Every structure is written in C-alpha cells, then in structure tokens.
Amino acid sequence: MAYLVFSLSLLLIYVGLALALHIQFGLLGIPNFGVVGFWGLGMYAMGVFQVQLDLSFVDAIVLSVACVAAASWVIGRLVLRLDAQGILCATIAFSAIVALLIVTEKWMTMGVVGLGTIKYPVRIGGATEYLYFFFLIAVVAALQLFTLRLHKSTTGRLLLAIRDNEEVAASLGKDTYAVKTFWFVITCIAMGLLGALSAPLNQFLTPNMIVPSVTFAVWIALVLGGKEHSLGAVVGVFITFGIFDILIETYAPVTPELAVYVPNFKLFVYGLLLVGVLMFKPVGLLDPGLPPEAVIGKGIEGVRTGVALGRRLVASSVSTAKTTSGTTGKTGSSSSGPDESPAVTATAEPGASAPEADGISQAKDPTPEKPS
C-alpha cells in the first residue's frame, strides 16, 4: 500500500512537470530539454537545506525555489534569444551540469553516497505518506486549474501569439523577450517546486535520480497526450506512467524472470506510441481545439465503459471458474489471495482496462524500486 501511495505521488509529480512543460513548450514554444535539471536542482537544494543546514520544511522550500528561480533567470537571459536548437542544447547542457555538480560537490551533496534523510513536513505515524499525498494532489490540482484558466486569458492568447510568430508579435508592440523570460522563470520555478516536494517522497537522494530519462518521460507524456491542450499533460502521464509504472509494474502477473524485461518493454512501447502519434496525429491525442469539458466528459465515459468491461470480464471468469473449477485459474486469486474486491483481481490481466485501483490494499510486488 505504501508503495502504491509512493507511485501515485510520483505520478502527480510527473503530471505537474508535464503541466509546466505544457506552458513552456505547448503555449510558449520554448523547447526545454533540461526538465530534470530544474526539477533536480529543486530536489537537491531541498535536501541540502534540510540535511546539511537543518532548516525547516518551509524555509528549505522557499530557499530551494529561490535557487531554481535564480538559475532559470540566468539560463533564460542566456538562451531565450536563441533559436529552438540553441535552446534545446543549452537546456540539456544545464541539466547535465546540475547532474555533474551533484556528483562532484560532495561537501554539499554527499556525492554518490547519497543525501538523507529528508523529513516530511508533518509526521503522523502511518498517515504521514497519505497526508503528503493529499498535499501533492492539492498542489498539482492548483497547477492544473491555473493552466485551464490561463488558456482562457489574455495572457494565454499572447503566449500563443509569441509561439506562432514572435517577430510579428513584437512588431505589434509586444515585449516578447520579457514575456518569454517571465513565463520561462515561472514555469521553471514550478518544476523546481515539484523537485523540492519530491525530496521528502524519496527520503534519500542519489545522483542517479538526476538522469535524462526524467526529461524524456515528461516530454513523451506531453507529446502523447497533446502538447497544446490544457489536459494533455494529465492524459499523457496517465497513459505512460500510469499504465506502465503503476498498473503493469505493480499489478500485472509477471514472473520475476520476466519482470527484468518490463522496463525495456516499457521503453519499447513508449517509443512505439510516440512514433504512432507523431505519424498519425502530431498534435497528440487531444486536439488543441477540443474544449476541456468535452475531454472530461469523454474520460468519464471511458472509465464507465472500462468498469462495465471489467464487470463483464469478472462475471465470465467467475462463471468459467465455476464450471471448470480447475486449478488453471491464472485470472485471479493466485497472488492476491482472499481480497475484498473481486472486480480488481480480474482487472489484473496485462492489458487491463480502466485504472480502477481503488479497492486494492496489497501491492503485488513490494520491492520499492528507486524511481528516476
């Protein structure tokens, strides 16, 4: 259970990162390929302030965010007048520098030894992780709400105009460089804040968390979901991280021998999905013109059909189990044993439909693998 909360918390962090990237790239056209740099800087700053300087949670968060703000302002000044390739290279380089400094500056970061333990803001016994999870929900929901509203504002319209044609926007009197710098810094701050909030989640920070695959996971999710749509980030993260890192890694009945292949299989399917989307629907699953209300409606409909499908699957498997009453029952009980909800045990098939994970109280594979 604790592992599930951890996974879901991480999923929220990814949704937040994808939302920030959506504003940065989807609305403003800045191809930031150094997401992990801003996130990682926030996370490690949080660790250093808490562990080395023994600051309180709030003080450490404020200072970490200030560090990220300063770094992103400098980066913005340096790169935002460059073209897309320039920005791409510079932001990748920035994240590489952050990763390198974390390894080399041992006096501060403890290098490869790792930095810990980072405390939760409040500890209430077994409820700590849950409380923190709800806190993360609130933060990410606020970010999502802001994004939805930004789309309808004069500011959002200006960002789109700058993305479409910066030169013409400037020729109409818009200070495009200042606008880009401001929103680049704000969205990097969001990434840094999510990093700082990830620190207590991970408890113990190691340099191998600061790897480019974080950046790629965020990018793939956003591009899949729809980079220009206000809900593309959520949808994309649920399809990638949600299905693979949570549903399949946790609930799919894979044997330990096969489990080794899951991460590779995951990358393979990500790649396939990405190529498919880029070939057949380059804007991503969600069309920018689709109103968010319609997407939410469709989502609810999808979950309903998923639940119905699950019910039918259960019903049929139960009936076949009754008739054959054989021992071949791979479908259910083998791993979870006498669990309270039979609906869920049935959805544990590899291709299982909706993320109906509510009733599950036991993660199948409890080895708490390090994320990154």
Next chain:
Amino acid sequence: MKLTASGLSKSYTAHPVLNIQEIMFGGHGIEGLIGPNGAGKSTLLGCLTRRIPPTTGSVTFERDGQDHDLISLSSHQVAQLGLVKTNQRIQGFESLTIRDQLRMAATPPQREGWRFSWKPDPGDPELEATIDGLLDRFPFSNPDGFAKSGGEKKLVDILRCLIVKPKMLLMDEPAAGLPDEITQEVMGLVRSMVEEGELVVLIIEHDLELIWNNCDYVHFLSEGELLFQGDPDEVKNNRVVAEKYMGV
C-alpha cells in the same frame, strides 16, 4: 509625424542592398514608395521599424514635437511609439482565430501581464464594437475561425496593424494577394482614417494605379538608392523612373 533616415545603408555579407543619404516620410497624408523588384524597398521598411538592423545610419521618429532615435530601440518599442508595418510575406498567428488575432493586437500589454493570467479575458466593449465593425466591413468566411486563404491572412495582417491605432503605418505591397474589391475597401478605410488625421501612411506597391490614385507624394528607389521623389505627376513623367521602372 516625421520619420527621417540619414546615411542609412544595409549590406548582406559585403553585398550592399541599401544606401540612402537622406529620406523623409510623413510630410504628406499618403505617400508611395515604388521601384523594381529587389530595389531594397522592403529592406528599407525593415530598417526603419528595427526588424532589420541597418549596417550604418540613423533613424529618427518625430512624434508630438519630440524626437525619438529608433536605432537604440527594439522592434516592440518602435511599435509602441506608433510606427507599425504590414508584411509583404504572409505572416500570422496560426493558432488564433481571426477575431482573437485582432483582440490580441489591440490589447495593451499591461492587460496581458501575470495578474490577468488566471482571469478569463474581460473583454472591452469598445474594442469588441470596433472589431465587429471591421468584420462587418470585410467579409471573412468565418471570422470566429482561422484565416484560411492567403488573401484572408493578408487582410488580417493589415487589419491587425490598423487596430493597434498606429501614428504612421507602413504598408508593404498590401494589394498583392488581395482581391481587387477588397483592396479598394482597404484603401477606402485607410484614406478615411488619414483624412480624420488619425495617421499617416506609406505604401509600397507595384500596382501603380493604386499609387497614382491614393498618394500625394511618391519616392522612387532603385538598386538601393533613392533616385527621385516628387508628386505623382512629376514621378510619372520623370525620365529616370520611366527608364528604370516603367519602361520595362
């Protein structure tokens, strides 16, 4: 309103495309700028509005009795002073509807700051009325949709520039790509605004009828140099202009 450039030159990798001793715009209501293709007309307009950095020279914009050195400014500051240019090449904002492009152009920057980023566009009734007026006057297939044809995009470009209420408008080949009756309508609107004293205009055009019919003063540019200027009749009858431009 006076726009003066002196010693203005522009070279691309040692290849000079513009070399003007002294030129002044704004003394007449509507002025024309003509010359063969590649004469450097668009380059001149680009240098004046800071879209293109000139190699040498100075540009001064006099507004309300105050001189502004444009060379030290950036493109958006030039626009905020009231000097705005329409584009020869079709350029626009693909992800904004026609109406939103006009709204965006007319919304002052201070109403697009972070304080407004989580509020729905409050909408300015006066601006909406202006936009409705323009969209009634110029027929778009769907003003609440995206500009479709090249002509629609070109027209949106011109309307975008008009709605920001410039003091001086530079128009780079406005008739190219527009149907004749739309060009007439645009020129009618521009003329009425000039007569009201709202702005002065400089037009680059190859459609000489349009120049002769609308302009009070015409500049002739060839191979980057200002060869002649005068009122339309003088230009029409000038030997150099005839040889270099109309003769061919």
